[in-house]
Amino acid sequence: xxxTRKLTLALAGNPNAGKSxxxxxxxxxxQHVGNWPGKTVESKRGHFRLDSWEMEVVDLxxxxxxxAYSEEELIARDYLRSDNxxxxxxxxxxxxxxxxxxxxxxxxxxxxxxxxxxxxxxxARAMGLRIDKQAVSQQLGGVAVVEMTATRREGLDExxxxxxxxxxxxxxxxxxxxxxxxxxxPEIEAEIDALVERVANRPVISQGLEPRWxxxxxxxxxxxxxxxxxxxxxxxDILEVLRSAQQRLEARYPEGAAIAVADKxxxxxxxxxxxxxxxxxxxxTTLSERLDRxxxxxxxxxxxxxxxxxxxxxxIVDVSAPYLEWVDYIFGEVLARWALAGIGxxxxxxxxxxxxxxxxxxxxxxxxxxxxxxxVLFTFIGILEDSGYLARAAFVMNRFMxxxxxxxxxxxxxxxxxxxxxxxxxxxxxxxxxxxxILTALLVPLMSCSARLPVYVVFSLALFGPKANLxxxxxxxxxxxxxxLVGLLFGxxxxxxxxxxxxxxxxxxxxxxxxxxxxFHVSGRVGRFLRHAGTVILAASVAIWFLLNxxxxxxxLERSWFxxxxxxxxxxxxxxxxxxxxxxxxxxxxxxxxxxxxxxxxQVYLGGEAQASGSGEVDVLADLxxxxxxxxxxxxxxxxxxxxxxxxxWRPLSGTGVESPALGKVLAVQFTPLSAVxxxxxVLLYVPCVATLGAIRGEFGHRWASxxxxxxLVLAWIMAVGVYQIGRLLGLG
Amino acid sequence: xxxAKEFLLSAAAEGDVVILRGFxxxxxxxxxxxxxxLTPGIPIRVLQAAPGQxxxxxxxxxxxAVDRETAACMRxxxxxxxxxxxxxxxxxxxRRGSRPWSMGLRGLGRGWWxxxxxxxxxxxxxxxxx
Numbered sequence: 001x002x003x004t005r006k007l008t009l010a011l012a013g014n015p016n017a018g019k020s021x022x023x024x025x026x027x028x029x030x031q032h033v034g035n036w037p038g039k040t041v042e043s044k045r046g047h048f049r050l051d052s053w054e055m056e057v058v059d060l061x062x063x064x065x066x067x068a069y070s071e072e073e074l075i076a077r078d079y080l081r082s083d084n085x086x087x088x089x090x091x092x093x094x095x096x097x098x099x100x101x102x103x104x105x106x107x108x109x110x111x112x113x114x115x116x117x118x119x120x121x122x123x124a125r126a127m128g129l130r131i132d133k134q135a136v137s138q139q140l141g142g143v144a145v146v147e148m149t150a151t152r153r154e155g156l157d158e159x160x161x162x163x164x165x166x167x168x169x170x171x172x173x174x175x176x177x178x179x180x181x182x183x184x185x186p187e188i189e190a191e192i193d194a195l196v197e198r199v200a201n202r203p204v205i206s207q208g209l210e211p212r213w214x215x216x217x218x219x220x221x222x223x224x225x226x227x228x229x230x231x232x233x234x235x236x237d238i239l240e241v242l243r244s245a246q247q248r249l250e251a252r253y254p255e256g257a258a259i260a261v262a263d264k265x266x267x268x269x270x271x272x273x274x275x276x277x278x279x280x281x282x283x284x285t286t287l288s289e290r291l292d293r294x295x296x297x298x299x300x301x302x303x304x305x306x307x308x309x310x311x312x313x314x315x316i317v318d319v320s321a322p323y324l325e326w327v328d329y330i331f332g333e334v335l336a337r338w339a340l341a342g343i344g345x346x347x348x349x350x351x352x353x354x355x356x357x358x359x360x361x362x363x364x365x366x367x368x369x370x371x372x373x374x375x376v377l378f379t380f381i382g383i384l385e386d387s388g389y390l391a392r393a394a395f396v397m398n399r400f401m402x403x404x405x406x407x408x409x410x411x412x413x414x415x416x417x418x419x420x421x422x423x424x425x426x427x428x429x430x431x432x433x434x435x436x437x438i439l440t441a442l443l444v445p446l447m448s449c450s451a452r453l454p455v456y457v458v459f460s461l462a463l464f465g466p467k468a469n470l471x472x473x474x475x476x477x478x479x480x481x482x483x484x485l486v487g488l489l490f491g492x493x494x495x496x497x498x499x500x501x502x503x504x505x506x507x508x509x510x511x512x513x514x515x516x517x518x519x520f521h522v523s524g525r526v527g528r529f530l531r532h533a534g535t536v537i538l539a540a541s542v543a544i545w546f547l548l549n550x551x552x553x554x555x556x557l558e559r560s561w562f563x564x565x566x567x568x569x570x571x572x573x574x575x576x577x578x579x580x581x582x583x584x585x586x587x588x589x590x591x592x593x594x595x596x597x598x599x600x601x602x603q604v605y606l607g608g609e610a611q612a613s614g615s616g617e618v619d620v621l622a623d624l625x626x627x628x629x630x631x632x633x634x635x636x637x638x639x640x641x642x643x644x645x646x647x648x649x650w651r652p653l654s655g656t657g658v659e660s661p662a663l664g665k666v667l668a669v670q671f672t673p674l675s676a677v678x679x680x681x682x683v684l685l686y687v688p689c690v691a692t693l694g695a696i697r698g699e700f701g702h703r704w705a706s707x708x709x710x711x712x713l714v715l716a717w718i719m720a721v722g723v724y725q726i727g728r729l730l731g732l733g
Numbered sequence: 734x735x736x737a738k739e740f741l742l743s744a745a746a747e748g749d750v751v752i753l754r755g756f757x758x759x760x761x762x763x764x765x766x767x768x769x770x771l772t773p774g775i776p777i778r779v780l781q782a783a784p785g786q787x788x789x790x791x792x793x794x795x796x797x798a799v800d801r802e803t804a805a806c807m808r809x810x811x812x813x814x815x816x817x818x819x820x821x822x823x824x825x826x827x828r829r830g831s832r833p834w835s836m837g838l839r840g841l842g843r844g845w846w847x848x849x850x851x852x853x854x855x856x857x858x859x860x861x862x863x
Binding site: 069096098220256292505 | 755761765766768769770773774775780784786794795796797798
């Protein structure tokens with residue numbers, strides 16, 4: 001068939017059911033991240049071809065039911081209800097069939113064409129569970145059921161076949177499809193019947209949805225529906241019928257109609273499970289249970305968690321450092337030399353050479369140096385996420401978080417904040433209460449994100465040599481400490497409500513992260529960083545280069561526009577020990593993104609130097625050889641360091657630290673150790689970046705964004721000045 | 734079904750198996766719990782109950798961490814006491830299981846918060862949840 005037909009396919013399922021893994025398996029690299037229309041919330045879409053079909057896949061946020069309790073669930077529900085996807089693939093954790101099937105029944109009631117994926121069937125098999133696919137299908141009204149292990153791509157062909165079959169049937173079936181029904185028992189059914197007719201005639205709420213589904217939702221007391229009914233003057237009778245129905249049901253079911261409906265649905269699900277699932281007589285003690293005995297232990301849990309975090313950050317700093325030097329060599333020397341030679345051969349004007357080498361290569365290169373560190377960081381955050389340990393960390397840390405008036409769930413966005421604040425702020429959507437979301441979002445920027453790491457690394461390697469690790473580690477710790485302090489303060493001052501948040505969190509089974517899954521995490525996030533470097537940071541570098549060279553042909557950087565502005569604000573930082581225009585200017589530029597602090601410093605301090613090394617013969621082959629050799633020796637060094645972290649003391653520490661990159665040598669002259677620490681503290685605490693403020697603004701409005709920016713600027717200044725002045729009193733300066 | 738006294742889930746001890754009877758709070762929170770599988774009549778196994786931490790329960794094959802306040806919204810009935818509690822009553826503190834690192838440490842945690850807790854009357858449940 002030559003003609004391609006387009007279909008929209010929504011991926012739905014409980015959290016932790018393996019939706020994202022299936023999404024990656026289906027779409028491969030054909031993915032893009034965008035926003036939900038009208039919202040700042042991230043949506044993942046992708047596409048793949050299936051015979052003559054072009055499938056557009058929408059990855060919905062994980063949800064336990066179609067009653068929305070958090071914003072993520074609201075998105076999933078609204079999409080399924082109003083956007084009318086052509087097909088829905090519901091991903092179900094086969095090792096946890098009962099709870100997962102609850103959502104399935106709700107989506108079936110909506111009347112959407114569905115393929116049911118029993119994912120993680122390897123786990124189910126290991127637990128001794130045997131699922132009769134045919135029986136599940138039969139019980140659920142003939143829905144297509146596919147067994148899968150998405151992590152190993154098992155069952156993928158079967159799923160594609162099932163999707164194809166369903167797609168072929170679609171046009172004829174629409175409308176004539178036999179609706180799926182759960183028998184809610186005579187009392188509830190009578191009330192449903194009474195409501196169905198009235199609801200079907202009110203276009204305000206029916207909007208082409210199954211009237212029966214709407215009637216059930218009304219009985220459950222769905223707030224949105226009730227609101228639209230209350231606004232509709234012609235719907236008074238429906239509300240009256242509903243009220244009396246709920247009263248009658250309450251007499252029969254003391255816990256209320258909503259819980260009675262949930263109970264009946266679960267009763268139905270239990271029957272499905274009883275018909276289709278056989279369990280071993282003696283449930284084996286799973287590895288997850290045994291692991292949890294230690295990892296969520298009341299006494300051991302917290303020390304283990306802190307140990308894990310310490311280990312991760314040691315790895316990031318230690319293992320990536322040798323590569324850092326290597327990438328720096330490529331950009332700072334090899335590429336700069338090639339570019340100069342190339343441009344010289346073309347006879348380009350002097351200013352273009354300067355723009356290319358001092359602006360673009362120094363600026364972007366200064367940031368790309370940190371890609372190795374980011375790869376390590378994102379790998380570990382991926383492992384924490386995929387293994388299921390992050391949920392345990394939230395559980396273990398709940399008592400500390402409740403001290404701040406937050407629940408352990410807020411902990412997950414905070415850990416993600418170590419990677420990047422922007423997705424971390426989006427991750428607050430999993431929290432139930434708006435108060436918790438805002439407070440968490442205010443604290444996220446205090447978690448030292450990966451963009452700040454380059455600044456720490458350059459400074460601490462330059463000024464503290466062998467003690468660099470200690471400095472970096474302390475900065476991370478300071479961020480966490482300040483978050484606790486600020487959280488305590490804001491929790492009491494801004495949000496008075498003393499009611500502790502309710503904390504109900506599923507602890508999924510532990511899973512071994514797969515290389516494929518980690519690859520998607522790392523490549524996606526590093527890819528975003530690289531795009532960032534190629535766009536925002538490149539633009540910022542070029543802009544700063546212009547500001548540095550304006551008015552045209554200015555002799556000294558200090559008298560450039562950039563220099564004048566920086567000079568004007570520099571005195572503000574004098575009490576903190578870095579009241580020089582170069583430092584102030586870099587901080588100003590760092591508002592674009594924290595990495596830009598480093599790239600600006602490269603331009604300001606090194607601009608002239610790079611030029612000097614630019615004249616000379618270019619021997620491409622020798623350079624490439626050198627680059628290759630550099631990579632090998634960096635890998636050997638990283639391997640040694642890895643051993644050192646895994647088995648401390650195994651290798652006697654050699655005195656030779658990493659050579660600080662070119663910028664470091666200048667910094668060692670420009671800063672004293674004390675002023676460097678004050679500077680780093682400022683970098684840690686001041687406004688993260690425009691993107692983060694944008695995310696906060698999108699989620700909570702401009703007032704909270706301004707508040708976030710203001711409190712961080714004040715906090716950073718106070719802390720930096722405090723560090724410098726106290727240090728001087730102690731005679732450290 | 735037994736006629737055992739009802740108490741709040743927050744007072745259950747590690748290893749207990751209890752039956753959910755109803756909710757103290759109404760409205761959205763109870764509905765949320767019900768949708769997660771905590772419907773009246775369902776057996777709940779208490780996997781971990783330590784001071785200061787949420788309690789860890791198993792219900793319908795899912796493990797859920799539930800904070801104390803939420804647990805205090807659920808009325809339950811004793812179905813079967815946790816095995817270790819009975820052992821300890823008989824044998825005192827010295828008993829250690831085959832996994833000394835878990836049993837021993839659990840014993841450590843248990844004494845802390847015992848006083849002042851509401852205990853349902855002893856009742857030997859039979860059968861179990863699966």
